[in-house]
Amino acid sequence: LFARNSPGVNEPTALAAGGLALDPAAVRTLRERLPGVAERTVAAVIAEVPGYGELTGQMGANIEQAVQTALGAFLRLAEQARGADPSTPLEPALEGAYALGRGEARSGRTMDALLAAYRVGARVSWRELSATAVGSGLSAATVAQFAELVFAYIDQLSAASVAGHADELATTGRVRQQYLERLGHDLLAGAGEDVLRAAAERADWTPPERLTVVLLPAVRVRGTVALLDPRTLSVSADLAGLDDDEPRAVLLVPDVSDVSRAQLLRVLAGRPAVLGPSRPWTDAASSYRRAVRAAEVLPPAPGPVDTDQHLAALVLGADAEALADLRARVLAPLTGLRAGTAERLAETLRSWLLHQGRREEVATDLVVHPQTVRYRMTQLRELYGDRLTDPEAVLELLVALAVPLPEARA
Amino acid sequence: MTALLLAVRFASELALLTASAVAGARTADGAGGVLLAVLAPLAAAVLWGVFIGPKATWRLADPGRLLLEVALFLAAAGWLAVTAGPVAGVVLAVWGVSAALAVRAWAPGA
Numbered sequence: 078l079f080a081r082n083s084p085g086v087n088e089p090t091a092l093a094a095g096g097l098a099l100d101p102a103a104v105r106t107l108r109e110r111l112p113g114v115a116e117r118t119v120a121a122v123i124a125e126v127p128g129y130g131e132l133t134g135q136m137g138a139n140i141e142q143a144v145q146t147a148l149g150a151f152l153r154l155a156e157q158a159r160g161a162d163p164s165t166p167l168e169p170a171l172e173g174a175y176a177l178g179r180g181e182a183r184s185g186r187t188m189d190a191l192l193a194a195y196r197v198g199a200r201v202s203w204r205e206l207s208a209t210a211v212g213s214g215l216s217a218a219t220v221a222q223f224a225e226l227v228f229a230y231i232d233q234l235s236a237a238s239v240a241g242h243a244d245e246l247a248t249t250g251r252v253r254q255q256y257l258e259r260l261g262h263d264l265l266a267g268a269g270e271d272v273l274r275a276a277a278e279r280a281d282w283t284p285p286e287r288l289t290v291v292l293l294p295a296v297r298v299r300g301t302v303a304l305l306d307p308r309t310l311s312v313s314a315d316l317a318g319l320d321d322d323e324p325r326a327v328l329l330v331p332d333v334s335d336v337s338r339a340q341l342l343r344v345l346a347g348r349p350a351v352l353g354p355s356r357p358w359t360d361a362a363s364s365y366r367r368a369v370r371a372a373e374v375l376p377p378a379p380g381p382v383d384t385d386q387h388l389a390a391l392v393l394g395a396d397a398e399a400l401a402d403l404r405a406r407v408l409a410p411l412t413g414l415r416a417g418t419a420e421r422l423a424e425t426l427r428s429w430l431l432h433q434g435r436r437e438e439v440a441t442d443l444v445v446h447p448q449t450v451r452y453r454m455t456q457l458r459e460l461y462g463d464r465l466t467d468p469e470a471v472l473e474l475l476v477a478l479a480v481p482l483p484e485a486r487a
Numbered sequence: 488m489t490a491l492l493l494a495v496r497f498a499s500e501l502a503l504l505t506a507s508a509v510a511g512a513r514t515a516d517g518a519g520g521v522l523l524a525v526l527a528p529l530a531a532a533v534l535w536g537v538f539i540g541p542k543a544t545w546r547l548a549d550p551g552r553l554l555l556e557v558a559l560f561l562a563a564a565g566w567l568a569v570t571a572g573p574v575a576g577v578v579l580a581v582w583g584v585s586a587a588l589a590v591r592a593w594a595p596g597a
Contacts, residue, residue: 126542188490192497193542199501200532207525217512217520224508224528228501235501236494243490 103213107206108152114205115145121201128190143173151230174234178241188242195235203227256280261312261329267362282308285331290353290364292372295324297348304344306331329361345381352383393480404477410460425453427478430471489594499586500535503560504528506567506579513570531559556587
């Protein structure tokens with residue numbers, strides 16, 4: 078079927094032509110009517126196939142010329158004597174049909190539309206050519222052979238056009254994919270606005286107002302992207318500069334509002350993804366940085382993690398060493414105690430600070446009796462003294478203990 | 488895959504038109520045969536263009552469209568079998584019906 082891929086072999090038409098040799102007078106009559114047939118074929122395509130209505134001016138003339146070339150090649154084939162090599166007159170027509178298919182794909186027309194044009198062309202050509210052939214006094218058997226030749230020829234032309242259409246889509250698809258990856262890389266790298274706009278234009282990508290970065294395992298990308306906005310960009314882990322045991326990919330999801338953020342989280346349910354904040358599209362790098370930091374700082378979760386819900390933890394995790402030093406300093410009064418006791422007292426102190434000393438709430442939080450809270454707080458007052466009422470010291474304690482202790486997390 | 492399927496399907500349509508012309512030419516002698524050879528494929532092409540093709544003027548919905556498509560192929564195959572031999576008829580029927588079903592399975596809407 079795909080004649081373009083085997084240009085020297087035109088078997089169906091060769092077989093059909095093998096049994097038919099039109100007499101020169103009939104061929105002359107047919108050739109004289111070629112321009113009219115081509116014109117009426119194109120007119121019918123324009124009238125009947127949606128999407129071809131704008132085929133006017135130079136474009137229309139080009140297509141008409143292509144149809145005329147194809148019909149001319151067909152007639153040269155039809156007038157050849159039995160046994161002649163039919164490939165020579167077909168070559169230019171097949172090349173033309175292939176180029177036509179590529180052009181149609183570039184013009185944005187679907188393969189359905191292309192084949193619909195061929196369908197109309199086949200009908201009109203047959204009507205016109207058969208009328209002329211019958212007028213030349215051909216027998217029924219010759220008309221049948223003529224039909225075989227006409228339809229086999231159209232089959233080859235259409236197959237060449239379909240191949241051209243498919244090749245063009247594959248080529249442009251690959252090139253565009255590369256441009257989109259490049260654009261994604263530029264966005265994550267925080268390239269300047271001019272660079273980003275140029276990259277977006279080259280990739281034929283209409284920029285959204287805002288972008289939200291989503292980190293997720295590379296194996297989950299395909300299934301997830303299918304559920305998101307078609308403009309969603311996907312960047313592979315290598316490009317994104319991530320270094321994980323499990324390969325990760327980065328998605329850049331357009332225009333995630335408060336409502337659609339909830340929808341996005343639902344789409345990501347069950348996937349270990351990390352969502353960065355929504356940012357103006359030229360500042361997507363900021364969303365990416367936060368998502369990466371969250372992946373480093375926050376504990377792993379089986380489902381999606383929305384960084385907007387963990388801002389305090391992200392701030393506290395911004396300098397892990399400083400936090401560890403601060404924690405060691407504020408917990409220094411507990412160092413002389415047994416590990417279990419120190420841990421329970423630190424946990425109680427954290428809850429007491431967070432609940433502003435409301436004993437009942439602390440007891441509920443820690444699932445202990447209020448008297449236990451009272452007892453522990455007496456111990457803590459003895460250990461910390463005035464520091465529990467000193468604003469500076471309280472701030473340090475709050476910051477140091479705000480995130481649950483690593484032991485408690487484990 | 489879709490491109491190949493659409494091309495095979497279009498080829499089956501052209502085979503239907505060719506079969507109609509051949510069967511028409513073999514049905515009657517003289518002018519009757521010529522007339523049938525010319526008009527039978529035209530009638531099939533018009534039916535296809537009006538009711539079946541993806542850009543058809545009054546495209547039927549399935550299963551009506553599938554039934555008409557299968558009926559056209561079976562009618563042409565039967566006619567071809569009677570006039571040109573059973574093998575040609577069976578090949579056309581199998582090809583046409585398979586293409587119709589394959590398109591619905593792998594390229595619905597086409």
